[in-house]
Amino acid sequence: MLGESFAPIVIPAPVWERQDMLQVLRNRDVASLLRFVQQHTGASQQRLATVLEMSQGRVNELINRRRRVTSLGSFERLADGLRMPDNARIALGLAPIECNRVMLTDLAEITTTYPSQADAAEEIRALAKAAATVDVMAVRGLGLLGLNDSLLRELIPPEARLRVLLLDPDSDAAAYRASEIGESSESFAAGIRLSIARLRELASAGRTIELYTYDQVPVWRIIKLDSIFFVSAFTVQQEAHSCPTHRIEPNARGVLHHAFARTLEQAAVTSRRIM
The missing domain is CATH 3.30.870.10 (Endonuclease Chain A)
Incomplete structure (x- = not known):
């Protein structure tokens, strides 16, 4: 259905705790990361493109290692789009969400x-x-x-x-x-x-x-x-x-x-x- 393309991709929590996933994150291996996501969620490249706010062509290039992610902002966008928990963000070299979320009070x-x-x-x-x-x-x-x-x-x-x-x-x-x-x-x-x-x-x-x-x-x-x-x-x-x-x-x-x-x-x- 069309609406499913805009729904968040829900990756089971145990997937983020797997040692092979954590190693992929530590290596900042975006191609393997996206393949992991597809494997455990069945997400198409178009759906990945939607949640990551990029083109389907760009996702294809990342999965097939024809393009690399190097900027911190791009890694932040990946983490936000995939709704990474704090342990995954830390493995990717990003600050945990709780450090960025300061209550106004x-x-x-x-x-x-x-x-x-x-x-x-x-x-x-x-x-x-x-x-x-x-x-x-x-x-x-x-x-x-x-x-x-x-x-x-x-x-x-x-x-x-x-x-x-x-x-x-x-x-x-x-x-x-x-x-x-x-x-x-x-x-x-x-x-x-x-x-x-x-x-x-x-x-x-x-x-x-x-x-x-x-x-x-x-x-x-x-x-x-x-x-x-x-x-x-x-x-x-x-x-x-x-x-x-x-x-x-x-x-x-x-x-x-x-x-x-x-x-x-x-x-x-x-x-x-x-x-």
């Missing part, structure tokens, strides 16, 4: 995504109250630290180390960002200077604060509370606090947390410390 670093910073505010405040270290990378920072009712200003423990990176109000990047969101460069820069002044007040009151200014067009708004990040992005027309906010936690098998930690550290290294 094993890599999850974004544990929660909030529609905006306001939706994450309760959780951010709860973590801030107990944080030993707080890092903030923002543009103006008014909504985070610059005003009395800012998200973090009154909650960070007095003994916590606070490091803040704000956009340099005198930089070309500040003027560019102001134009992106439709503000005058003067009012935009004034907001940054207000946050800087309010942070100096905290330092004068005995708080441990490191304050830096950077001069690159802003991309990320980062709040780091001990080891947990809350990250959002600045878009062409939208401020980061109104964009989705992602909670990112450490994961030994992931890369996002590492990337944002490195972004923060690199920004501090290349910025100008003013306090």
Whole structure:
């Protein structure tokens, strides 16, 4: 029947465990492999061609040793098309399927995504109250630290180390960002200077604060509370606090947390410390 040409070829599991089959795989003897498959399944060359996603003529050439398989990709296609179990893949010199199949939950670093910073505010405040270290990378920072009712200003423990990176109000990047969101460069820069002044007040009151200014067009708004990040992005027309906010936690098998930690550290290294 026509439908049988498109059905998977089912090779009995004991066939893959035979020593002569394993030796064929170790030798990467594709001609003998395909003959084994035909012998134990009755598959025609056309059916082999279908499951291996190649022409019937190519299969014929492989079986009759007029063509060789040399590329890793071609061996992967053979293994996938014939649905080789892991012991057969290993004998063929390929990684087992289980090594390639990583569950998303094993890599999850974004544990929660909030529609905006306001939706994450309760959780951010709860973590801030107990944080030993707080890092903030923002543009103006008014909504985070610059005003009395800012998200973090009154909650960070007095003994916590606070490091803040704000956009340099005198930089070309500040003027560019102001134009992106439709503000005058003067009012935009004034907001940054207000946050800087309010942070100096905290330092004068005995708080441990490191304050830096950077001069690159802003991309990320980062709040780091001990080891947990809350990250959002600045878009062409939208401020980061109104964009989705992602909670990112450490994961030994992931890369996002590492990337944002490195972004923060690199920004501090290349910025100008003013306090």
